[in-house]
Amino acid sequence: MDLVLTEEQEMLKKMASDFLTDKFPKTVVKEIEETESGYSPEIWKEMAELGWMGLVFPEEYGGVDMSFLDLAMLLEEMGRACLPGPYFSTVMLGGLPILDAGSDKQKQEYLPGIASGKTIFTLALTEASARYDAAGVEAKATADMDGYILNGTKLFVPDAHIADYMLCVARTSDEAKPEDGITIFIVDAKSPGISCSLLKTIANDKLCEVVFDQVKVPKENILGEPDKGWAEVKKIVERAAAAKCCDMVGCLQEALDMTVAYAKERKQYDQPIGGFQVIQHYCVDMFTDVEGARLSAYQAAWMISEGLPCTQEVAIAKAWASFASPRVMALAHQIHGAIGCTIDHDLQYYTRRASADGVTFGDANFYREVVAREMGL
Amino acid sequence: MNFKFTDEQVKFRQEVRDFLEGEIKQGLWQPTCDAWIMAHDPEFTRRVSAKGWIGLTWPKEYGGQGRSFIDRLILTEEMLRYGAPAACHWFADRQIGGAIVHYGTDEQKEEILPIIMKGEAYVGLGMSEPDAGSDLASLKTRATEDGDDFIIDGQKTWTSGGSNMNWIYLVARTDPEAPKARGISEFFFRTDLPGVSVSPIVDITGGVHFNEVFFDNVRIPKTCLIGEKNRGFYQILNQLDFERSGMERLMANYPLFEALIQYVKETKRNGKPLAEDPVVRSKIAQLKIELEVGRLYMYRVGVIMDEGRAPNWESSMSKAYGTAFEQRLATAAIEIAGLYGQLSPASRLTPMRGMAYHSYLSSKGYSLQAGSSEVLKNIIAGRKLELSAK
Numbered sequence: 001m002d003l004v005l006t007e008e009q010e011m012l013k014k015m016a017s018d019f020l021t022d023k024f025p026k027t028v029v030k031e032i033e034e035t036e037s038g039y040s041p042e043i044w045k046e047m048a049e050l051g052w053m054g055l056v057f058p059e060e061y062g063g064v065d066m067s068f069l070d071l072a073m074l075l076e077e078m079g080r081a082c083l084p085g086p087y088f089s090t091v092m093l094g095g096l097p098i099l100d101a102g103s104d105k106q107k108q109e110y111l112p113g114i115a116s117g118k119t120i121f122t123l124a125l126t127e128a129s130a131r132y133d134a135a136g137v138e139a140k141a142t143a144d145m146d147g148y149i150l151n152g153t154k155l156f157v158p159d160a161h162i163a164d165y166m167l168c169v170a171r172t173s174d175e176a177k178p179e180d181g182i183t184i185f186i187v188d189a190k191s192p193g194i195s196c197s198l199l200k201t202i203a204n205d206k207l208c209e210v211v212f213d214q215v216k217v218p219k220e221n222i223l224g225e226p227d228k229g230w231a232e233v234k235k236i237v238e239r240a241a242a243a244k245c246c247d248m249v250g251c252l253q254e255a256l257d258m259t260v261a262y263a264k265e266r267k268q269y270d271q272p273i274g275g276f277q278v279i280q281h282y283c284v285d286m287f288t289d290v291e292g293a294r295l296s297a298y299q300a301a302w303m304i305s306e307g308l309p310c311t312q313e314v315a316i317a318k319a320w321a322s323f324a325s326p327r328v329m330a331l332a333h334q335i336h337g338a339i340g341c342t343i344d345h346d347l348q349y350y351t352r353r354a355s356a357d358g359v360t361f362g363d364a365n366f367y368r369e370v371v372a373r374e375m376g377l
Numbered sequence: 378m379n380f381k382f383t384d385e386q387v388k389f390r391q392e393v394r395d396f397l398e399g400e401i402k403q404g405l406w407q408p409t410c411d412a413w414i415m416a417h418d419p420e421f422t423r424r425v426s427a428k429g430w431i432g433l434t435w436p437k438e439y440g441g442q443g444r445s446f447i448d449r450l451i452l453t454e455e456m457l458r459y460g461a462p463a464a465c466h467w468f469a470d471r472q473i474g475g476a477i478v479h480y481g482t483d484e485q486k487e488e489i490l491p492i493i494m495k496g497e498a499y500v501g502l503g504m505s506e507p508d509a510g511s512d513l514a515s516l517k518t519r520a521t522e523d524g525d526d527f528i529i530d531g532q533k534t535w536t537s538g539g540s541n542m543n544w545i546y547l548v549a550r551t552d553p554e555a556p557k558a559r560g561i562s563e564f565f566f567r568t569d570l571p572g573v574s575v576s577p578i579v580d581i582t583g584g585v586h587f588n589e590v591f592f593d594n595v596r597i598p599k600t601c602l603i604g605e606k607n608r609g610f611y612q613i614l615n616q617l618d619f620e621r622s623g624m625e626r627l628m629a630n631y632p633l634f635e636a637l638i639q640y641v642k643e644t645k646r647n648g649k650p651l652a653e654d655p656v657v658r659s660k661i662a663q664l665k666i667e668l669e670v671g672r673l674y675m676y677r678v679g680v681i682m683d684e685g686r687a688p689n690w691e692s693s694m695s696k697a698y699g700t701a702f703e704q705r706l707a708t709a710a711i712e713i714a715g716l717y718g719q720l721s722p723a724s725r726l727t728p729m730r731g732m733a734y735h736s737y738l739s740s741k742g743y744s745l746q747a748g749s750s751e752v753l754k755n756i757i758a759g760r761k762l763e764l765s766a767k
Contacts, residue, residue, distance in 0.1 A: 001447060001680050002379050009378075069378065260762050275766040280758035281751070287762060288694055295673035299380045306381075316666045368662035375638070375665055377652045 020081035038206035039085030048117025062115035072301035079250025086159035094121020203356035245297035319367035408460030416462030422496035446682035457628035480604030501542030520549035539588025627699035700743035
C-alpha cells in the first residue's frame with residue numbers, strides 16, 4: 001500500500017489548480033451559470049489544448065494516454081474550482097464508454113473530436129422514475145428497416161442542450177429481467193424528433209428533459225451489443241460514481257479550507273473563533289468526513305484504474321461522499337455564520353453543488369442497498 | 378498510489394487466519410468482544426510467541442522480525458476479527474517494546490525485549506491518576522532519586538491490565554520544581570516489589586480491566602528509567618501516537634458485527650428474515666461502509682509508520698473515528714435485537730452470545746481510554762488545522 005501521488009499526478013493537479021483558479025474566479029462561475037449554455041467555449045478550447053478532454057484516450061485518438069486515476073485527480077481540482085460546463089458529460093459519460101465499448105470505427109469517428117474539444121457528448125439514462133437501476137429504463141427503441149426508432153423521455157440529462165451527441169439508453173426488447181433487452185445508442189443530438197428543455201436546478205448545472213419522438217438511429221450507432229447494453233451501463237454508472245466522488249472531494253476540501261481560514265480570521269469575544277474548542281471540533285469533524293471521502297474515493301478510482309472489480313468499493317465511496325457532504329456543508333455554514341448564507345459569498349457555490357453531487361449517480365440509500373447485496377444480505 | 382496488499386501480505390493474512398481458525402476448531406477459546414484487553418490466556422500468548430508474532434516490527438538485531446507496520450496491522454486485525462484472547466501480551470507488544478527499541482539502553486534491549494517476545498511480560502499501563510486524566514502532565518506520583526535507585530510514591534488509576542500484570546509501565550514526576558510537562562519520566566519494572574498494591578475497579582459490564590495501583594515507598598533501580606530523565610512527557614506523546622494507532626480502536630467489538638450479520642439472516646420477524654427488512658439492511662450496510670472507511674484511516678496510519686514517520690494527527694483521527702464507530706455498532710445491534718437486546722449474556726435467551734449487551738456497555742470506555750475523543754480532536758485541530766486558543 002502507498003498513498004502517495006506520483007510526481008506526474010502532483011504536476012497535473014498543480015497545473016489544473018493554477019489554470020482553474022486563474023480562469024474561474026467565482027465572478028466568472030456566476031456569469032457562466034447565468035448563461036443558457038452553461039459553459040465558456042473559449043476556455044473549453046483552452047482546456048482541450050491542455051489535453052484534458054483526451055486525458056485517458058490513447059494517442060491514436062488524439063489523447064495523452066494517462067490513467068483513470070490521473071483523470072480522477074483532475075476531477076478533484078475541477079470540483080474544487082466549481083468548474084461549470086460539460087467536461088464530466090463529455091469525457092466521463094461519452095468518451096470513456098465509447099473507448100470502453102465502441103467498435104474501432106466508432107472510436108475513430110468520435111474520440112478525436114472529443115479530444116480536440118470539438119464534440120460535446122452526454123448520457124441520456126435516467127427517466128421520470130429517477131432511478132439508476134435497469135427497471136428505470138422505459139424509453140423504447142423499435143427496430144426499423146435500416147435502424148431503430150427511439151421514443152421516450154429522459155430526465156436529468158446533463159448538458160443535453162449543447163451536446164452534439166448523446167448516448168441514449170433504451171429498451172429494445174421486453175424480457176422477464178429488467179436488465180435484459182437494453183441497448184445503448186449513439187444519437188446525433190440534432191436529429192429530428194429530439195426536443196430539449198432546461199430544468200431549473202439547485203446547482204444551476206444545466207440538466208435537461210429530453211424528449212425523443214420517433215427519432216431515427218442507424219443500426220451502426222449501437223454501442224456494444226444490442227439487448228445486452230445494461231452491463232456497460234452499469235460500468236458507466238459505477239465509473240461515473242467514482243469520478244463524482246473525486247469531484248466531491250475537491251468541493252468538500254475547498255469548503256473545509258475556506259471554513260478553517262475563516263475561523264482563524266473571524267474574531268468574536270476578542271479572539272479568533274478558531275480558538276474556541278467547539279469550533280475546532282466542528283472543523284475536525286468536517287476534516288474527518290473529508291478525509292474519509294478522499295481515502296474511499298481514491299481507493300475506488302485506483303481500483304477502476306487498475307481494472308479491478310470494485311462494486312463494493314465504489315458503493316462505499318459514493319455512499320460516504322453522499323451522506324458526509326451535507327454534514328460538512330452544514331458545519332461550514334454554521335462556522336461561517338450569517339455571511340455564508342449570502343448570495344455574494346463563495347461558500348454557496350459549494351453548498352449547491354454538494355447537494356446535487358450527493359444524488360447524482362446514486363445517493364447514499366441507493367449505495368447502502370448495493371453494499372447490503374454485496375454483503376450477501 | 379496503491380491500495381493493494383502485496384502477495385506476501387495476503388499470504389501472511391491467510392497464515393494468521395489459518396492459525397486462529399485452527400485454534401477455534403480445537404476448542405481452545407471462543408471469539409469474544411474486547412478479548413485483546415479482557416481475555417488473558419498465557420497459553421495462547423505462548424503459541425503466538427512461538428509463531429514469532431510478538432515483536433513483529435522490531436529490528437532483527439534485537440530478535441524481532443523486522444517486518445512492516447502494515448504486516449502488524451494485518452496480524453492485529455485478524456486477532457481482533459477472531460476475537461482472540463491476546464490480552465497477556467498486547468500492551469507489551471504494542472507499546473512497550475517499541476518504546477524500548479526507540480529510547481532504551483542496550484542493556485534494556487537485551488534484558489527486556491526477549492521477555493516481551495516470549496510473551497512473559499504482562500504489562501499494566503500506569504498513566505492516569507485521580508487528578509490527572511486528559512491533563513496527564515499534572516500527574517503527582519513521585520519518583521525520587523536515592524543513590525542508584527528511584528523511590529516511587531503515589532497512586533495510579535484506570536491502570537489497564539493492572540490485576541494481571543507482572544510488569545508496569547509507569548510515568549512519574551522526577552522534577553517537582555520544573556514546569557509540569559518537563560519534570561516527568563518513564564519507567565518500566567517488575568511489580569513483585571514491596572510497596573506495590575493493586576485494587577481492581579469493576580466496570581459497567583461487571584468485568585475487571587481497570588485498576589487502582591498504589592506505590593508506597595517502592596524502590597526500583599535507576600536502570601528502570603526509559604530514555605531521558607525529565608523528557609518522559611515528550612517521549613509519551615510519541616508513544617501515544619502508537620497506542621492510538623491500532624486496529625483495536627476500530628475492531629475491539631468486531632465479533633459483534635459478524636454475530637449481528639448472522640443474527641439478521643437467521644432471525645425472523647413477521648415471517649420474514651430481518652435481513653429482508655429495508656431498515657435493517659440499511660443500518661447494517663451503513664455499519665459496513667463506516668467500518669471499511671475506518672480500515673482506510675487505520676491502514677493510512679500503517680503506511681505512514683512504514684515511511685518512517687510518527688503517526689501524528691492521523692492516529693488521533695483514526696482513533697476518534699474508530700471508537701465512535703464501535704459505539705454506533707453496539708447501539709445498532711441493541712436496536713435491531715429490540716426487546717432481546719436488553720438480555721444479559723447470562724440469560725438463556727440472549728441473542729448474539731450476549732455481545733450486543735456487553736459491547737453497548739464496554740464501548741462507552743473506548744472513547745475515553747488512550748486519549749478522549751475531545752483531546753484527540755484538540756490534537757488534530759492544533760497539529761494539522763493549526764487552530765489554537767489565543
